[in-house]
Amino acid sequence: MRNAASxxxxxxxxxxxxGSPVLGAERWRVGRPYRGGRLVCGCVHVAIRFDDRLGLTxxxxxxxxxxxxxxxxxxxxxxxxxxxxxxxxxxxxxxxxIDPIEVVIEDxxxxxxxxxxxxxxxxxxxxxxxxxxxxxxxxx
Numbered sequence: 001m002r003n004a005a006s007x008x009x010x011x012x013x014x015x016x017x018x019g020s021p022v023l024g025a026e027r028w029r030v031g032r033p034y035r036g037g038r039l040v041c042g043c044v045h046v047a048i049r050f051d052d053r054l055g056l057t058x059x060x061x062x063x064x065x066x067x068x069x070x071x072x073x074x075x076x077x078x079x080x081x082x083x084x085x086x087x088x089x090x091x092x093x094x095x096x097x098i099d100p101i102e103v104v105i106e107d108x109x110x111x112x113x114x115x116x117x118x119x120x121x122x123x124x125x126x127x128x129x130x131x132x133x134x135x136x137x138x139x140x
Contacts, residue, residue, distance in 0.1 A: 028045055029048065031046045031066075032044065033066070033068070035076065040073040041070055043070045049062070050062055051063060066133065066136050067131070068134075081129065083134065084134075100117060101118070103115050118139075122135070
């Protein structure tokens, strides 16, 4: 049974991606990335994984990865390409130079979640840009 508060949400109000996350499971969602209020890519796939290790806070348990699927704005494309080809300490420095990104994720129930954070270096660095998965470190 739904309560009145959940049905009267505004379309872009933050909502949890999954009300009952399965620990250790990974769920893919579709989202739209923004920077400075401007759409920088038509579609981004977001993987959210919940870690079940002891001693982690709720936010630390959640690991987020993103994969840019459609044409990306030129400025962001250059930054992502540089981030993907750097190694060692240079990849962390390149990640710090990239401006934060806001991702609006649509939940299957029609609700939305906004997460803002900085992109992290990719674990697998070869292939086309839409095949590379970057980490996303959320802001607290």
